Amino acid sequence: MARRGDLTKDELKIIKKKITDEEAFENFFRDCFLRNLRPATIDYYKNEFHAAKKFINKALVECEQQDIENLIIESKKLIKVTTINTRLRALRSFYNYLYKNKLIDKNPMKNIKLLRDRLKTIETLDSKELELLLKTIRKQKTFVGFRDEVILLVFLDTGVRLSELVGVEVEDVRENKIIIRKTKNSFERTVYLSEATQEQVKRYISIRGNLETQKLFINQDNKELKSHSMS
Known part of the structure; x- marks a missing residue:
């Protein structure tokens, strides 16, 4: 059999080096630092990726659209829609980065949309x-x-x-x-x-008056007021 033509797509997949989750995370978070994202945002990504792997039970870089769909189906049994959407947003950022930088061949989030949530009526005071x-x-x-x-x-x-x-x-x-x-x-x-x-x-x-803390709003002990405690 002649070997003069180009390799097929399947043959190219065999010789192409696959990136691991660890390598993907290293690249992704390096980009986060270069873009000067807040530490809280980076922690959010880390937590969501860790949680997603528990549901998917395979390397994130090997995921396909069906894996993400299964993640959604299983997640709906345990967590709220808003929490699922939060996780999907993190995964979308991750896969968009990997695909854009040609670290994966297909973006499993390409056709995945956020879940529709029932609109909640917020009561306001007149x-x-x-x-x-x-x-x-x-x-x-x-x-x-x-x-x-x-x-x-x-x-x-x-x-x-x-x-x-x-x-x-x-x-x-x-x-x-x-x-x-x-x-x-x-x-x-x-x-x-x-x-x-x-x-x-x-x-x-x-x-x-003048206090040690420079925060405008303070508690009854003259310490800065925390968002979780109005006292």
């Missing part, structure tokens, strides 16, 4: 309910009560996340605006306060 809430807080006549009033006003004016709010420092408050530094995408942004909120923030800073 103006009368907000006014009642503020009156209830003001009746406390305590530092924590006044702090919570100011926090609520800032939330209503700006719509910042709780994690962003607790990261604000005193120097970030500048007249009618606050510089938000601890953001989800690591880019600073500016939010603005109404006159009423601006005045209350000034009063709060005056009562707060």
Whole structure:
């Protein structure tokens, strides 16, 4: 049999060196560091890859579309749709990187879509309910009560996340605006306060005084306020 032609696709697969999961992870996370992703994002990827391997029970670099589909089917028996989608997003980033850099031949996530979740209705307070809430807080006549009033006003004016709010420092408050530094995408942004909120923030800073921590919002022990504890 003549050997003058090109190798077939099957023959090329035989001689092509396959990348291992460990090598794939090393390349992927190196790219994450070069793009200066947050440590929390990198940890998120690591945790999701580890969890996915438990469901798939094979090397991630060897996965095909059917393996991902089986992952979804098995996951639905144990975890919520939102958690599954979080895992799929991590896998999509991983496989997109590998395919783009020609480390795998096919992208198993190419035709995989996120699961549809039922829309959840978020109950919001109307103006009368907000006014009642503020009156209830003001009746406390305590530092924590006044702090919570100011926090609520800032939330209503700006719509910042709780994690962003607790990261604000005193120097970030500048007249009618606050510089938000601890953001989800690591880019600073500016939010603005109404006159009423601006005045209350000034009063709060005056009562707060000079402390060892530079965080704007503190607990009753003069320590920085944590997002998991409003006390």
